[in-house]
Amino acid sequence: MSYELALGDRSYSSWSLRIGLLVARYDLPITCRFARLYTDAFPALLADFPPARTVPALRTPEGLTVTESLAIAEELATRFPDQGLWPADPAARAMARGLASEMHAGFFALREACPMNLRQAYADFPVSPEVQADLDRLETIWSAARAQFGQQGPWLCGAYSIADAFFAPVAARIAGYGLPVGAEAQAYVTAHLEDPYFQAWRAEGLADGPDQETYRRPYTPRPWPVAD
Ligand SMILES: N[C@@H](CCC(=O)N[C@@H](CS)C(=O)NCC(=O)O)C(=O)O
CATH class of the missing domain: 1.20.1050.10 (Glutathione S-transferase Yfyf (Class Pi); Chain A, domain 2)
Structure with missing residues (x-):
C-alpha cells in the first residue's frame, strides 16, 4: 500500500492548499485524490479515508488515516526526513x-x-x-x-x-x-x-469546474493581483 492524500477544491480549500504545496514542492511520493466540497464526490472520497471528516486526510502505507493539517505536515516531515520540510537549524x-x-x-x-x-x-x-x-x-x-x-x-x-x-x-x-x-x-x-x-496549484484549480457560489462575496470584483 502507498501514500494517498484526500484533498478538496484547489481554488477554495485552504487546508488542502497547505498540504498540496508540500507534496508538490518536496516531490513526495503521494497520490493526491481531489473532490469538490459541497458535491457528492466529497463524502465518497472521505469514505476511503475513515474516520476523516475533513480534508486534507493522509492515508499511510500501514493503512492509518492521519487528519489535521499540522499533524499531516509533521508526519510528512518525519517520514521524509531528507526533504527538509522543517528547517535543519x-x-x-x-x-x-x-x-x-x-x-x-x-x-x-x-x-x-x-x-x-x-x-x-x-x-x-x-x-x-x-x-x-x-x-x-x-x-x-x-x-x-x-x-x-x-x-x-x-x-x-x-x-x-x-x-x-x-x-x-x-x-x-x-x-x-x-x-x-x-x-x-x-x-x-x-x-x-x-x-x-x-x-x-492555482492554475490547476481554475480548471476544476464551475465557481462554487458559496464562496462568492458581495464586494467589487477585480482581477487576480499577479499575472501568471
Ligand atoms: N483543522 C482541520 C481543518 C480542515 C478543514 O476544515 N477542511 C475543510 C476544507 S478547507 C473541510 O474539509 N470542510 C468540510 C467540512 O467541514 O465538512 C485541519 O487542520 O486539517
Missing part, C-alpha cells in the same frame, strides 16, 4: 514550528471574513477591527521570523518550510481581498504569489 525549526502552530490554531476573524478564493479578487473589502488585529499579529510574527532567519531569501525561517506553506492561504487572502499590510508583509505575500508551486 534548530532555532529556525523551533520558530517555524511555532508559526505553523499559531496559524493552525488561530486567526479566526481573518479566516471567517475572508474565505480563500484563488479565482476571484475583490476591492472595497471592509476591514473590521478583529480582522485588523489578525493582520497586526501576522505582521508581528512574520517580521520577527524574518528579522532572525529571513535575510537570505523571501521566506520566514530560511529556506521554504512548512511554516511558509501554512501561511500561503493567508497570503492569498491578503492579496485577494486587498488587505492592508506594510511593505515587508506585502513582499512576503508577493513571494507566495510568485512561487511556481503556488501558481501551478
Whole structure:
C-alpha cells in the first residue's frame, strides 16, 4: 500500500492548499485524490479515508488515516526526513514550528471574513477591527521570523518550510481581498504569489469546474493581483 492524500477544491480549500504545496514542492511520493466540497464526490472520497471528516486526510502505507493539517505536515516531515520540510537549524525549526502552530490554531476573524478564493479578487473589502488585529499579529510574527532567519531569501525561517506553506492561504487572502499590510508583509505575500508551486496549484484549480457560489462575496470584483 502507498501514500494517498484526500484533498478538496484547489481554488477554495485552504487546508488542502497547505498540504498540496508540500507534496508538490518536496516531490513526495503521494497520490493526491481531489473532490469538490459541497458535491457528492466529497463524502465518497472521505469514505476511503475513515474516520476523516475533513480534508486534507493522509492515508499511510500501514493503512492509518492521519487528519489535521499540522499533524499531516509533521508526519510528512518525519517520514521524509531528507526533504527538509522543517528547517535543519534548530532555532529556525523551533520558530517555524511555532508559526505553523499559531496559524493552525488561530486567526479566526481573518479566516471567517475572508474565505480563500484563488479565482476571484475583490476591492472595497471592509476591514473590521478583529480582522485588523489578525493582520497586526501576522505582521508581528512574520517580521520577527524574518528579522532572525529571513535575510537570505523571501521566506520566514530560511529556506521554504512548512511554516511558509501554512501561511500561503493567508497570503492569498491578503492579496485577494486587498488587505492592508506594510511593505515587508506585502513582499512576503508577493513571494507566495510568485512561487511556481503556488501558481501551478492555482492554475490547476481554475480548471476544476464551475465557481462554487458559496464562496462568492458581495464586494467589487477585480482581477487576480499577479499575472501568471
Ligand atoms: N483543522 C482541520 C481543518 C480542515 C478543514 O476544515 N477542511 C475543510 C476544507 S478547507 C473541510 O474539509 N470542510 C468540510 C467540512 O467541514 O465538512 C485541519 O487542520 O486539517
